[in-house]
Amino acid sequence: MLELKDVTAHYGTSQALFGMSLSLQAGEVATLLGRNGMGKTTTINTIMGIVRASGGSIRFDGQELVGRPSFRTANLGLGLVPEGRQIFPNLTMMENLVATASNHLGLPDPWTVEKVFALFPELATRIGSMGNLLSGGEQQMLAIGRALMTNPRLLILDEATEGLAPLVRRRIWEALTQIRGQGMSILVVDKNLADLMKIADRHFIVQRGQVEWSGTSAELAADEAVRRRYLEF
Amino acid sequence: DVKIGFVTTLTTPAAVIGNDMKNAVDLAMEHLGGMAGDTKLEVIYGDDGFAPETGKQATDKLVKQDNVDFVAGYIWSHVLLASRKSVLDADKILISANAGPSQMAGQLCDKNFFSTSWQNDQTPMAMGEVLNKAGVKSLYIMAPNYAAGKDMTAGVERTFKGEIKGKDLTKWGADAQLDFSAELAKAKASGAEGIFVFYPGAAGGAFIKQYDQAGLKDTLPLYSVFTVDALSLPKLQAADFKAVLGSKTTQEWDPTLDNEANKKFVADFKAKYGTYPSYYAAQSYDAIMLIASAVKAVGGDMSDKDKLRAAIKAADFSSVRGKFKFGTNNMPIEDFFLREVVTDADGTWTTKVIDTVYTDHVDPYAAECKMN
Amino acid sequence: MPTMSKRGWITLVVLILLAVLPPLFYLGGQAFYLDLATRLVILAIAAVSLNLILGYGGLVSFGHAAFVGLGAYAVGIPAHHWLYGGWDAIATLSGWLHIPLAVGVTALFALLTGLVCLRTKGVYFIMITMAFAQMVYYLIVSIEEYGGDDGLVIDSRTELAFFDLDKPLQMYALCFLSLLVALGLVRMIVNSRFGMVLQGAKGNPERMATLGFNTYAYRLTAYVISGAMCGYAGALLGNFTTFISPEMMDWHRSGELMFMVILGGAATTIGPVLGATVFIVLEEVLSSLPHPFGIYWQLPFGLLLILVVMFIRGGLAGLFSGRKER
Amino acid sequence: MTAVLKVEGLNKSFGGIKATDNLNLTVEAGELHAVIGPNGAGKTTMISQLCGTQIPDSGRVLFKGRDITRLAPHRRAHLGITRSYQITSLIMEMSVLDNVALALQAREGHSFRFLRPARSIAHLRDRGRELLARVGLADKADQATVALSHGEHRRMEIAIALASEAELMLLDEPMAGLGTQESLEMVALLKGIKGKHSILLIEHDMDAVFALADRISVLVYGHIIATGSPDEIRGNEAVQHAYLGEE
Amino acid sequence: MDTTLLVIQVLNGLQLGLLLFLVASGLTLVFGILDFVNLAHGSLYMLGAFVCASLTYALGNFLLAVVVALPVVGVIGYLTERVVARSLYARDHLDQVLATFGLILVFDTSAHVIWGPEGIAVPLPDWLNGQVALGSGLEVPTFRLLIIAAGLAAAGGLFWLVNYTRLGMLIRAGASNRTMVSALGIDIQMLFSLVFALGAMLAGLAGMLIAPITEANIGMGNSIIITAFVVIIVGGIGSIKGAFIAALLIGLIDTLGRAFLDDLFGLFMSSAAAENSAPAVSAMLIYLIMALVLALRPQGLFPPKVR
Ligand SMILES: Nc1ncnc2c1ncn2[C@@H]1O[C@H](COP(=O)(O)OP(=O)(O)OP(=O)(O)O)[C@@H](O)[C@H]1O
Ligand SMILES: Nc1ncnc2c1ncn2[C@@H]1O[C@H](COP(=O)(O)OP(=O)(O)OP(=O)(O)O)[C@@H](O)[C@H]1O
Ligand SMILES: [Mg+2]
């Protein structure tokens, strides 16, 4: 479904991605793992067209994404929960949810505000609050809800559980497992490896802007050496 | 070769005046064939940008860089005041073709400074006399809030004998006030028998239109100075603002003045530029003609300043005003006429002289001038 | 000496050119160019002072022309009284009076308005500084004693110990030296601990407060320093032009100072000088094009400004910075 | 033990929401006191009131017995209170080292010092580098702050908090955004300074909390519902229910 | 004091206020919402006036000219956005200030080249040219009532657009985080172009409406832009409601100041002194108001929820 081949990216003159390659099947949950500053966020932003790829190719359902403006990428069915939440601070919570909502692909049974509130009851009480006045965790939930409201086929979550209480975090993983059952693919960057191992099919370990290792959860669980080497725990 | 620097406003909306002056200067040069006797004349223009500081800079440049012998022009009193020192300190001749601040007629008069226009107070003083004669008992006054505006209101108050019902000085300068709704409402409510205004340049047209829209023509007759002129009339005619027809202004010159120089000037100007010349144009034309006469008189020799000054003071040229004479303070001693806005034979709106208000009028500051 | 950066070299070259060229022009009989350079250098001082708060402090003052104007009036008003008011006493010590007066008055004005203005942020700050400047403008316009709208001609220049300001070369020398001092002063300030706080407060005021800095006090201090420095430039300008008018403090003038700083490169040492130079020189060159191009000079000038902004990041100084991106 | 920080009956509401509701809390000298609670419970709001960027509606905040309820933030910093931000708050235009050096500079009294170039003041720079090394950013010291990744920004937050050497540190989710490995390092780091400073720690990372805290308070709807040792809290049923979920 | 006069002056103030609102609302849209400082907004006002003036002569009817001129100005705004503004959104406000100052010079000088310095007077159809009697002795120029009506309509429409439509939400969202809006699938660039064009049309409309009163002239943009900024600052940047209230406030204060300040001053000083100081103070008035408002409320009367 999603395939990156030898993608490179630069910030000005400094290179951040050095030939990133990975692929993701429909209905799969995959993770990007790696230490701080290794290029996970950059990879995601390159897929979304926020950072311009300087080389390589990114294909989504056979369509080339490199060089495509990010709104067109999004309209192909990629939903982003960005690092650092990036809630619209000057919109109310409800407006944050509905402003960019869409169903470009005409998916049956699309996401609605009610469904999001069912997932995050905490949000239901803060409908009229301005985005910037929400607590860190509320913003994070909202960011996820907002992405879901665009009815993506591939959901990309960058540090989506940062700042969430354990209970909520667990609920998110549960929800994702559920969604994935409905044919959605998911790409996650997160630091809670323990949780991820439970729900993810495939892992990519990123090191200096490249995939250094990839494999299934079982393989990762089995391969202590890799864990020690790249993730060190 | 004799070089003349000519400072006027060529940018901003006020450039409408500057262009008219420039046209007149170009026409004068054409009439002279570019020569004053055997001496070639050259004109270099400077733009004051409607601001004293810029005007002074332009003047400095003409004096220091282009090394001109005369600096002429100047629409605005404050620009002239600011630039005066630059010219006079360099011992060059300064000739105002419009601005007439009281200081320069009085305390600050100078042997090197001449005017081909008037002193600010004179024109409104003439209007005051007109009002007295017409039996106007009470008056409302409006003018921009700057030096000449204050001079103008002082001028009319000096001679008008009736009651002043109210006076508004409105914001002027780069962001001048052009919407006069509040003032016109006050004027109307004041019950005055007439309204006196001074709004030069673009503001004049704006004022007339609002005066028209407010329907004041019958209740509050308009008496203006430097407001209705050959620059605003074509626009007003194009927009068909008939209210201005019949309105009265005073002036020292008019296109209908019956003398050879003026006939030629007006006819050629119309032929060349398609419009009537304004008094700004007439005064600028005179300024160049005055310079040319002096240069010719001294045979192009600019070194003997005394001789040059004497030649200028003699004013031996045929002015479009018919006669031209300098007073002791080097300001003209001249007649002032009452003019009315009329339609000419071709249907074009213009002015004509209907009365002479002053004959050989001397400005009220001449006595303060220590030069003799 | 450590090796000099590219921008350091540019600074040096620009300053050397400014030191050498104008006097050469003057001696070569082109007095007008010295005048032009004098004006340029004075405006550069004002721009440098503005850069201190605008570039390094993020305080975009849209009222700096008021400081220039007040500084100039601090020369003009005493001179006026001396000539027309019979205050002979002040004539003999005019240098001792004018300069401290200009600096003092503007510092005080900066302090008083700064107390209010600095409560606001961003664009609100821009506009409130402009509001105060406009008030001064209209105040001066309404004082007829000092010419109101017509302005005031300064008939006698300030008398100083080593410089005779009636001599164009000496006038220029003083202005140029003042520029050097101003540049040095601003450089010293921004690199000092005070300067670090000022720059930090530009980036993230709340963080600075929780670190323990009273950002208001630091900003106010910078504002006063900048205002006083600009007032000094105003005193020079008054002496140079020998004509002052409220026009000098019109918002357009404040805008021009701002544009010089941004054009040259805010928060760089030489930026304001570069900006002032390009601004003045271009204005001069374009407006002396033959008629009628000369009167439309603002068209190419405007286009140039747009192009510079669109294609050169960080102003003209950005052209010469070692760093490519940012 | 003496209380460094005492919060009495603190209230703060935003429109209809009571973000802080009669909150009472004590931080003893040298203790590491963790505050946990669900999202939106009012933890960050509490910190903001303690450091002075928000002013409570009512109640008192006492620092070493002194009432600081309405003191300006910079004055509290002078008294010895520092905070880190949950949502990264750095001076992006300056270099990484400058950010830390400013924090160090803040401790040295006023900065109305105009003469010496701040970047040549050796002790500030050296100590700054030392701190950056401690959070693993030694090689990034001279980079522009914007050019760092999110996790690196989070670590800068911590370096800055450490730089202040404040008597009381208010840390708002310092572990958030760190990788597993970095979190462990951070726990070690905090262990190292524990005891020297009083620390109020807000964290959703329970492993870290239980590893570090001397005492834990649980904040729900602006109100402390339980305070106790880690074991007491782990065993507390209400806490399990409101926050941790079945474990 | 004469009540009729007071009523007339209040109406005059309203008319000025609504005109200011038209300019300020476009400015606040572009500035508050796109976060783009457009100094050249006043030039669009001027262009509106000139285009409409020329068209009035070409088409022989003022209202028809307005209808045609509006899209023309919209297109000018659109092109301005595409060519200049777009690449500057991500920049510092200061860069925008400098570039749009350049734009002012370009627009104003172009107008000077095209239409000359003299300005154009715009004739009105007869039915708009007269006065309407609103009561005994209470006559108001018809056209000024039209301005009031147009201003109110624009205010209502905008308020609805920004606050109650999805388009409005998107615009506001785009202001705070362009990248994110785009990453969520919205063509933000197109949206911004449209907003810019809308702002241009509002300013242009104001210019068209004032032209029959003051004429179209090349300096007109620069004299209104500062007042428009004052309005949006006093109102709170980005707030349509704030702009509306501040515009009316400033329109009224300015008009009433000009109308009654000298009488007021006359109460406690000599009439000569009053005559002298009243114009200066009334010119200063809006700045005084702004300084006062900001001193008390540093974010304006209706602070934006977030900036
Ligand atoms: N300035 C404000 N105006 C209105 N509501 C606010 C404001 N600040 C916070 N809130 C609300 O108060 C509640 C407490 O927020 P706070 O940020 O303190 O939560 P928190 O405990 O830090 O949560 P998290 O763990 O998710 O960061 C939240 O519901 C939040 O939306
Ligand atoms: N805006 C930027 N400018 C320059 N360099 C950047 C920028 N953003 C990130 N980088 C650099 O690119 C590299 C990769 O950053 P990225 O944000 O992709 O890391 P990450 O793996 O997501 O890390 P983290 O876990 O901390 O979020 C880092 O070395 C970082 O310093
Ligand atoms: Mg990341």
Ligand SMILES: [Mg+2]
């Ligand atoms: Mg929080």
